[in-house]
Amino acid sequence: MTAPIHKPPSLPRRLRARAxxxxxxIGYFLHPARFVLAPMLIVLLLAGILLWLTGxxxxxxxxxxxxx
Amino acid sequence: MARVLxxxxxxxxxxxxxxxxxxxxxxxxxxxxxxxxxxxSLPIAAARACLEFAGLAPEDLDAVAFYEQPFxxxxxxxxxxxxxxxxxxxxxxxxxxxxLGSKLWVLDHxxxxxxxxxxxxxxxxxxxCHAASAMFVSPYTDAAVLVVDGVGEHSSTTLWHGHDSELxxxxxxxxxxxxxxxxxxLTAYLGxxxxxGEYKVMGLAAWGQATLRDEFxxxxxxxxxxxxxxxxxxxxxxxxxxxxxxxxxxxxxxPRRPANKPWEFADPSDRVSxxxxxxxxxxxxxxxTLQAVLEDALLGLARRGRELSxxxxxxxxxxxxxxxxxxxxxxxxxxxERVFVQPAAGDAGGALGAxxxxxxxxxxxxxxxxxxxxxxLPIDASRALTIAHELGLPIRRVDDPAAxxxxxxxxxxxxxxxxxxxxxxxxxxxxxxxxxxxRERATRDxxxxxxxxxxxxxxxxxAVASEHVERWFASPPDDMSPFMTTVAPVRxxxxxxxxxxxxxxxxxxxxxxxxxxAPELHAVLAxxxxxxxxxxxLNTSLNGPGEPIVARxxxxxxxxxxxxxxxLVLDDLVIERPT
Numbered sequence: 336m337t338a339p340i341h342k343p344p345s346l347p348r349r350l351r352a353r354a355x356x357x358x359x360x361i362g363y364f365l366h367p368a369r370f371v372l373a374p375m376l377i378v379l380l381l382a383g384i385l386l387w388l389t390g391x392x393x394x395x396x397x398x399x400x401x402x403x
Numbered sequence: 404m405a406r407v408l409x410x411x412x413x414x415x416x417x418x419x420x421x422x423x424x425x426x427x428x429x430x431x432x433x434x435x436x437x438x439x440x441x442x443x444s445l446p447i448a449a450a451r452a453c454l455e456f457a458g459l460a461p462e463d464l465d466a467v468a469f470y471e472q473p474f475x476x477x478x479x480x481x482x483x484x485x486x487x488x489x490x491x492x493x494x495x496x497x498x499x500x501x502x503l504g505s506k507l508w509v510l511d512h513x514x515x516x517x518x519x520x521x522x523x524x525x526x527x528x529x530x531x532c533h534a535a536s537a538m539f540v541s542p543y544t545d546a547a548v549l550v551v552d553g554v555g556e557h558s559s560t561t562l563w564h565g566h567d568s569e570l571x572x573x574x575x576x577x578x579x580x581x582x583x584x585x586x587x588x589l590t591a592y593l594g595x596x597x598x599x600g601e602y603k604v605m606g607l608a609a610w611g612q613a614t615l616r617d618e619f620x621x622x623x624x625x626x627x628x629x630x631x632x633x634x635x636x637x638x639x640x641x642x643x644x645x646x647x648x649x650x651x652x653x654x655x656x657x658p659r660r661p662a663n664k665p666w667e668f669a670d671p672s673d674r675v676s677x678x679x680x681x682x683x684x685x686x687x688x689x690x691x692t693l694q695a696v697l698e699d700a701l702l703g704l705a706r707r708g709r710e711l712s713x714x715x716x717x718x719x720x721x722x723x724x725x726x727x728x729x730x731x732x733x734x735x736x737x738x739x740e741r742v743f744v745q746p747a748a749g750d751a752g753g754a755l756g757a758x759x760x761x762x763x764x765x766x767x768x769x770x771x772x773x774x775x776x777x778x779x780l781p782i783d784a785s786r787a788l789t790i791a792h793e794l795g796l797p798i799r800r801v802d803d804p805a806a807x808x809x810x811x812x813x814x815x816x817x818x819x820x821x822x823x824x825x826x827x828x829x830x831x832x833x834x835x836x837x838x839x840x841x842r843e844r845a846t847r848d849x850x851x852x853x854x855x856x857x858x859x860x861x862x863x864x865x866a867v868a869s870e871h872v873e874r875w876f877a878s879p880p881d882d883m884s885p886f887m888t889t890v891a892p893v894r895x896x897x898x899x900x901x902x903x904x905x906x907x908x909x910x911x912x913x914x915x916x917x918x919x920x921a922p923e924l925h926a927v928l929a930x931x932x933x934x935x936x937x938x939x940x941l942n943t944s945l946n947g948p949g950e951p952i953v954a955r956x957x958x959x960x961x962x963x964x965x966x967x968x969x970x971l972v973l974d975d976l977v978i979e980r981p982t
Contacts, residue, residue, distance in 0.1 A: 341518040343515055344515055352511045352514065352515075352521045353511060355521070356508060356510070359474070360477075360507070363478075364474075369478060372478065376481070379481075379499060379503060380503075
């Protein structure tokens with residue numbers, strides 16, 4: 336018996352998963368207590384698309400967990 | 404019955420932990436496999452190693468649980484950036500990159516890289532994961548649980564009541580007020596690396612005196628209900644990811660200590676503060692005051708937890724729970740009968756907590772109490788043999804590795820000891836250790852000079868057979884001592900016999916060793932006793948400066964090639980340095 340071959344999901348599946356995450360994120364910020372953050376979230380999402388298109392960025396610093 | 408993988412990642416100490424049918428099967432920090440100290444990256448290698456050890460494939464998993472809620476974290480980041488404008492405007496691009504480049508999609512990334520269905524990946528609140536990681540592997544069915552770290556999603560300190568398989572939140576302190584960030588800020592001020600140098604600050608504290616109480620009263624205010632507030636004007640963790648403290652702190656305490664500058668008070672007579680003499684005593688006094696204030700704060704929180712929970716037991720978790728000095732004081736003074744800290748109390752432990760919470764949600768019982776920290780991968784002796792032969796190293800088998808190790812230790816040799824599965828958490832507990840005779844201070848100096856290259860004020864720890872503890876130490880074994888998460892006073896009449904492991908304050912961060920918990924190390928101690936030697940050894944981690952602790956055979960042999968130890972024991976294989 337051979338072990339199953341594990342392949343990363345296809346691009347359409349990955350995009351679907353990302354779209355679901357974005358919808359859940361929007362749902363989270365639609366709560367009245369967080370509504371004030373919505374404009375910032377829109378900017379973030381637009382910037383996120385740009386980052387995704389450019390391959391993303393990573394940043395590590397000592398206090399990154401406090402700030403980011 | 405479920406198969407659940409817990410994951411912590413993205414900040415520091417990434418890890419994976421696997422629960423199968425309610426049993427903790429494996430728990431591995433990513434740094435051990437990647438060989439990058441405090442590796443924060445998504446722990447795919449650690450997760451796959453856990454699965455391989457258990458003989459499972461990714462599709463066998465019922466759930467993957469992440470130790471933090473990404474949306475709640477993003478909310479706190481956004482609120483903090485807005486609240487602290489304009490100081491934070493420079494951080495916006497980096498915050499965007501950090502959140503949108505990876506953190507927001509972490510559950511998707513886990514599903515894709517672990518080859519599991521996305522709907523099997525879930526997340527839990529950071530502090531609840533910490534609380535679960537302590538409570539649900541503790542020996543208690545009822546306990547107060549105190550979680551203290553830098554920050555999770557919103558909270559930096561939480562108090563819980565744990566009962567059977569339930570956790571109920573009692574109280575919390577939210578960011579930006581944080582004991583973890585207070586300690587981290589002062590760690591940076593003292594010139595140490597944050598998330599790594601906190602142990603050094605704790606060691607440094609014994610060389611100073613808590614003479615700066617008035618200054619620290621401005622940095623943190625402790626309230627009667629156990630809560631606290633930071634003097635935020637002295638800190639920068641709300642707006643600066645690099646430093647953590649602001650110019651007002653330097654105005655209050657003096658200029659920061661430059662990183663990597665040699666320390667200048669190796670002589671114990673320098674402990675007493677003499678104004679105008681060596682400036683490093685001032686920094687030692689800062690460390691001592693910080694330690695005293697932290698202990699006061701933790702004591703207040705622990706006592707509040709006892710009032711609210713009415714429990715006789717306490718579990719501690721979060722990075723601050725790795726402060727062994729504070730844990731010992733809590734055990735003595737907080738009024739609890741028993742105190743437990745699991746060995747990976749920091750962020751790595753969040754993986755364990757997440758796995759347990761997901762397993763409980765799927766109907767599993769809570770795991771058995773944690774007996775041993777040996778939850779990693781075993782030594783592969785055949786691979787060690789192959790590598791050693793390829794390198795032409797004089798490797799051979801011995802019939803009784805414990806007796807062989809004891810003989811070398813009795814001859815004042817330094818032995819690398821790698822047997823069994825490697826440890827969970829930052830402490831070497833006899834599975835990947837350097838062992839030596841604890842009698843001579845010269846042994847400590849030799850270890851420091853040849854291998855560790857530590858600051859002169861940092862202590863080494865003893866490991867003692869638990870049946871002999873009270874001969875050497877003034878407190879009996881407790882629920883923390885098998886995991887080296889507490890300290891104990893060394894009896895004054897034997898301190899001279901343990902010169903290599905007694906710290907400047909007369910304590911030692913001891914490990915009590917039982918045959919059921921750490922059989923390989925216990926066998927060495929028993930063999931020492933059989934030879935008429937004391938059943939106690941100096942036990943420090945099998946790694947060089949800046950390296951993660953050894954995990955696999957090849958790491959151990961690489962360590963042997965780089966460092967001048969006398970012998971390396973790998974399972975039942977031995978390599979000796981010619982005399």
